[in-house]
Amino acid sequence: MNAIEPADPRLLVLAQDFREALRHSIYLVRRLDADGELSAAQLSTLKMLMDAGPASDGGGVRVGEIARNLGVKVPSATEQIIKLERAGLARREPDPSDSRAVRVTLTGAGRTAVESANERRNAVMAGILSSLSDEDRAALAAALPVIGKINATLQA
Amino acid sequence: MNAIEPADPRLLVLAQDFREALRHSIYLVRRLDADGELSAAQLSTLKMLMDAGPASDGGGVRVGEIARNLGVKVPSATEQIIKLERAGLARREPDPSDSRAVRVTLTGAGRTAVESANERRNAVMAGILSSLSDEDRAALAAALPVIGKINATLQA
DNA sequence: CCTAACTGTTAGGCTACCTAACTATGAATG
DNA sequence: CATTCATAGTTAGGTAGCCTAACAGTTAGG
Numbered sequence: 001m002n003a004i005e006p007a008d009p010r011l012l013v014l015a016q017d018f019r020e021a022l023r024h025s026i027y028l029v030r031r032l033d034a035d036g037e038l039s040a041a042q043l044s045t046l047k048m049l050m051d052a053g054p055a056s057d058g059g060g061v062r063v064g065e066i067a068r069n070l071g072v073k074v075p076s077a078t079e080q081i082i083k084l085e086r087a088g089l090a091r092r093e094p095d096p097s098d099s100r101a102v103r104v105t106l107t108g109a110g111r112t113a114v115e116s117a118n119e120r121r122n123a124v125m126a127g128i129l130s131s132l133s134d135e136d137r138a139a140l141a142a143a144l145p146v147i148g149k150i151n152a153t154l155q156a
Numbered sequence: 157m158n159a160i161e162p163a164d165p166r167l168l169v170l171a172q173d174f175r176e177a178l179r180h181s182i183y184l185v186r187r188l189d190a191d192g193e194l195s196a197a198q199l200s201t202l203k204m205l206m207d208a209g210p211a212s213d214g215g216g217v218r219v220g221e222i223a224r225n226l227g228v229k230v231p232s233a234t235e236q237i238i239k240l241e242r243a244g245l246a247r248r249e250p251d252p253s254d255s256r257a258v259r260v261t262l263t264g265a266g267r268t269a270v271e272s273a274n275e276r277r278n279a280v281m282a283g284i285l286s287s288l289s290d291e292d293r294a295a296l297a298a299a300l301p302v303i304g305k306i307n308a309t310l311q312a
Numbered sequence: 313c314c315t316a317a318c319t320g321t322t323a324g325g326c327t328a329c330c331t332a333a334c335t336a337t338g339a340a341t342g
Numbered sequence: 343c344a345t346t347c348a349t350a351g352t353t354a355g356g357t358a359g360c361c362t363a364a365c366a367g368t369t370a371g372g
Contacts, residue, residue: 008282014297015281016274021300022185023200024307027227029178030329031310041359044179063320071183076360078321083358100319100368118172125171126164128306136302141170143299144177146292150284151180154187186360197328219351232329234352239327256337256350 032124038117042089044070045080046114049090049106060093060103089113188280194273198245200226201236202270205246205262216249216259245269 033040048069053059061069067077081104084090089110095101106114129137189196204225209215217225223233237260240246245266251257262270285293 011282011285012278014293015278015285017300018285018296019188019277019281021303021307022181023196025178025181025303026185028307028310029182030227032175039358040179071186073361074320079359102320121175122168122171125175126167128309129167129171129174131309132302132305136305137170139298140174140302142295144173146288146296147177147181149288149292151177151184153284153287154184195327229330230351258351
């Protein structure tokens, strides 16, 4: 799909620069995550569950779906879920329509945990962004949909 | 330094969107790294050593400096260096001017390893970027310096 | 039915981090 | 200078998150 062709030099430069930016951004992400009581993986998982709605709405998310969404294998998802369950943030219930499956949902504690962790991280990030010029912020904002597109491509 | 203040709502939205973009980008980075024979941490370390120049130029990088540059603690840097050394990609030599210190340098094999790993990853990334429109690529390119600024802030 | 496909869990292993404790050297000071 | 304090790295031991392989239970199709 993408390979052996020579490739436009300008594209390669952009690729390199983007890679570099992402590489450095890892530290930013680490900083944000270090701050909280929830790890990045756990927060991501909980956020998914939040978006999926409550069990009473036929909500909840299956383990395989969580794994796909997080970009990890099923056993890794299971592991996260077990931790969240032990922490009282998520719950596993049998799926009424398929007894092989498990539906994972947020508990009340899980919901508040997501919300507060999110707020805190957003505040830290906002603090960092506040030192930028309006121009810079505009440039960043303009690029986010593009990065979103790139990431969406990956999932396919 | 940044904290309790209410914070501009638009800033918070940008913060949230940027966080989200970075979060998803993790999978992109994973994909890129999975591809290679060098782990992300190892490649980062080697790249640093490459930039620092050869030992003959009084080059080489001290362990503490590597750690600071990678955003990790010293023992983690030591660990990486030991692995690189075992793989024949880096070398540890005593620092002539301070015998507590160690200067780490690239070997020839290390140099070629960095170059080929970099090329491969760039090619994969270029493949991904090639599906974007010129406009999108321009937006992405415009944001990279801003992201660089953000990351630079962090290091301070 | 009975086999094949699918959903999760368990077991075992790896990498990359961390903190705490230690060794050795260097620098400062009375 | 001798002592003390600071700095540079290493070692030891632990955690989180990911992986593959092997397994158990359920469903669906021939």
